[in-house]
Amino acid sequence: MSKQPDYYIILGLPSDATTEEIHEAARALAEKFPRNARDPGVNAAYRQLLAAYEVLGNPQRRAAYDDERAQQAPELLEVTTQLSRRKIKALDSDQLLYLMVTLRAPEHREHKSMPLNLALVFDRSTSMSGERLAKVKAAARQVVQKLSPEDVLSVVTFSDRAEVVWSASPVEQRQRIVSHISTIHASGGTEILQGLRAGVRELNRFPLDQFINHLVLMTDGHTYGDDEQCLALARSAAARGIALSAFGIGADWNDLFLDQLVTPSGGRSAYIDTPAQIVDFLGDQINGLGAIYAHKIRLSLDLPRGLRCNDAIKLSPHSLPLDCSSLPIQLGAVEARAPLSLLLELAVPPLRSGIELALPLNFTVDIPAAQLHERTFLYEERVMVVDNDTGAIPPPAVVRAVQMLNLHRMNEKAWQDFEHGDTEKATKRMEVLTTRLLEAGHQDLAEQAEMEKQRLILMGTLSLEGRKRLKYGTRSLLTTAVNLEKND
Amino acid sequence: MIKCTACGYELLSGTLYCEECGASLLEDEETSDGTLHPFTSLSRVSGRPVLIGQDVNPVTKAELITFVIPISGRHIKLTLDDTIRIGRADPTASLYPELDLTADGGAEYGVSRLHASIDLSDEGVLIVDMSSTNGTLLNNYRLPPELPYPLRSGDEIRFGDLLVHIFLD
Known part of the structure; x- marks a missing residue:
């Protein structure tokens, strides 16, 4: 789990430090960074230091921050993040990184919601x-x-x-x-x-x-x-x-x-x-x-230069494709017993090793039970760029979610090929999809895919019903990927 | 860029499942040292292997079996005219299995001295786990000891933690 970094901790100071102490500490810390590492665009630690200094070094902004810090003390929203890789290899080409985010209502909180x-x-x-x-x-x-x-x-x-x-x-x-x-x-x-x-x-x-x-x-x-x-x-x-x-x-x-x-x-x-x-x-x-605990949840991603969000999909409580091309991303609500989780597919540009990437996640939330309106929660996930592949295995929940997302996409592509008139390719895709659905243990969907393949071969068409069944069927697999996690 | 080991489709590094054929790219990345092994997902068959006596076409025509061991890069061809024992040679007990996995790091991967055997019979090419300490996995399914299971070309077997692919000719 990653939480909002505490600016006082970053500067290594107590919360009652004087303004002089803050200037002093920030300067001393900045000098520890080699000159070529002082690029807030790529160096997350340096950027954090700057952010901490900009807020705490300004008495007005510091007062506002202190207020917010005091209010946030009891946890109002549990945010957990899982990355497909915490360390990525320095490459000359783009690479993919998956980030799974889960928002939960804290267990101890009363869920006296709004009518x-x-x-x-x-x-x-x-x-x-x-x-x-x-x-x-x-x-x-x-x-x-x-x-x-x-x-x-x-x-x-x-x-x-x-x-x-x-x-x-x-x-x-x-x-x-x-x-x-x-x-x-x-x-x-x-x-x-x-x-x-x-x-x-x-x-x-x-x-x-x-x-x-x-x-x-x-x-x-x-x-x-x-x-x-x-x-x-x-x-x-x-x-x-x-x-x-x-x-x-x-x-x-x-x-x-x-x-x-x-x-x-x-x-x-x-x-x-x-x-x-x-x-x-x-x-x-x-x-x-x-059972809504928090609603009107929006996520804005302040990704480092060059990083793109390729795709975003909500996994639970109900699966839904999200629009990450326009920020903030609208996430809907967190229900008391059902966590809200989503999967982000990020494209990482070529990077040198030694860089630490910061992936800031800013959620804006309404929590009626706590009388919070448009409260912002800041979280940050970090990824190191290293020389050698560490060979670390991605967390099982992320792997499962990506597997299901891939099945869903394979299905969508088959229908796209069909709509573009490429029956042959669509047939091939349906065939592959059937196999993969069977492998993953989804007999019903596999049978539907097999039927659509037969329709394509025999009549060159697909059925409307099959379209809906496979689309929503493969989409709901994404939710099962998350629910499995709870039983692990 | 990386290539899907199952279908050859070009994918971005960090991809977990091939967008073209749906194959998992994970195992390959884990065990590889940068070079992808061409066999690793060729045989990825999920689910339980069939027991003999079930309705399948047994491979009865095979004469040769090839073992491909990705970790060491060894290819071993053996004839199927007699029982092939798989394990690690133990000179003090005068045990010399036909497929000796000592050189492939058999001991550290948990291969027993007498781990399993492969036979050609009327019911096909059969593998039996000989009550090995760390067990035998056929296409990711743990074989109950002392029960014969039919093999097909392209199957993936793990003796303990040592991955071996077999091909029948």
């Missing part, structure tokens, strides 16, 4: 009629029972336009809400924007800063022409503290779109294979929301 402000937004288009809508209603009834009277609930349905079935209000008259839900019937098209707008409007009826605000979207179809507006709405809602989760039922919906919809708030997007699973999925989601 929920929840909007359920259901697709009631014609295709939802029958079992799908029946299960959605059952799921909604279950949600009503799970919520407590302090929580606020609204229920919105949409087809070509939106209807507010139950306007946002505290969950006091459960029976009335349930009877309103039972009036929902299916007809019309799918215009997601209408539903989202009405849902956000309902959430806005209550002061957002006093609730955990969440919109749950359930749909089984494509929205037409309003994708961009939906995404813009999701972004602006996220900025105001409204998180979004999206569930796709059946095979005929746009998975990329739903992923993009939840990315700005770090919510969850999931595939619901059969209507029977709807109740479980929604129930699980509400349990998670009710």
Whole structure:
């Protein structure tokens, strides 16, 4: 585990040192660095020294730092990091480094969280009629029972336009809400924007800063022409503290779109294979929301020069690709019992040996139970560049997560090849994927991959259902990689 | 850049799994001294090896067996017309196994004097762990002692901690 470096410890001074002592200590320490090592861009130790001096040497900034230091004393967020390698070899070419980060609620802390402000937004288009809508209603009834009277609930349905079935209000008259839900019937098209707008409007009826605000979207179809507006709405809602989760039922919906919809708030997007699973999925989601310890978590990476974040993926509590091209990365929430973990794939440029790389991780977090709003937690991980490979084995949890990420990517590539018209390559990839899934012990997914391969060979097509099953199936393997760790 | 040992695809150093074929690149990096061994993941077969009597095609036609020992770089070809014992020579007991792993660091890798045996029978080429101290792993599966398991070309065997690849011709 790495914690925020303590500036006083860096300078080797007590926290009541005088300003003169601080100047003196910083100068003495700086002189210990050889001239060519005094490059804060690459030398982490030197950079830290500068940072410590810049803060403590300035009485105003020092006072602010002292305040923060005093407040942070009890641990509010457990952050653990694991690197694929702590020492990397000096090379002339780029190399990859994996960093797995896990955020947990401290065990001793009470999780008295904020009440929920929840909007359920259901697709009631014609295709939802029958079992799908029946299960959605059952799921909604279950949600009503799970919520407590302090929580606020609204229920919105949409087809070509939106209807507010139950306007946002505290969950006091459960029976009335349930009877309103039972009036929902299916007809019309799918215009997601209408539903989202009405849902956000309902959430806005209550002061957002006093609730955990969440919109749950359930749909089984494509929205037409309003994708961009939906995404813009999701972004602006996220900025105001409204998180979004999206569930796709059946095979005929746009998975990329739903992923993009939840990315700005770090919510969850999931595939619901059969209507029977709807109740479980929604129930699980509400349990998670009710157990939120910290939320609106953002990670900003201040990577040393030349280092890039290639890819980032959330592993748990639910797997989701993250967007590391725009910082900060939105991570969503930490639930009381479920840690939030993510995997970063970093590309390291050619480096000389002897350099120590600092990988600063800055989290901005809201912790309702501790009345913390936008509190920043600073952590740092370090990597040494050395001459010789140390041959150290990466931690098993990292290896497993990377293995699963790779399976997920192999699947995505097969579909990309297919979309680009390269059936032959897609077939080959499906075949390799089948083998690797079998090896990893995932019989069901291997069978699905084998079926898609057969489809490609015999008919030159792939199935929509297979697309969803394999995409979300391989993605959820990432979560199993983390859960295994707990049993080790 | 490194090359995937299974499919030859070019990958960045530090890659843990080949993005093209999904092979693990870890074992190779651990045991290598910079040069990658071409055989190490060729035979990576996971899961439990089949017991004899199960529904597989036994290799009954083989005449020659080649042992490739990555750690020492030795290649040893032996004929399969008689039992091949694997272990470490012990002159005081007049024990001279057909495959003597003394020169490959057998003692420090935990190879027993009489570790295992390989035979050609009607049921294929069979390996038996002869109740060795540190056990025998066939494709990462620990063999129960004194039970025959069929071998296939490309299998990976660990006698104690000593890795050996076998090829049948």
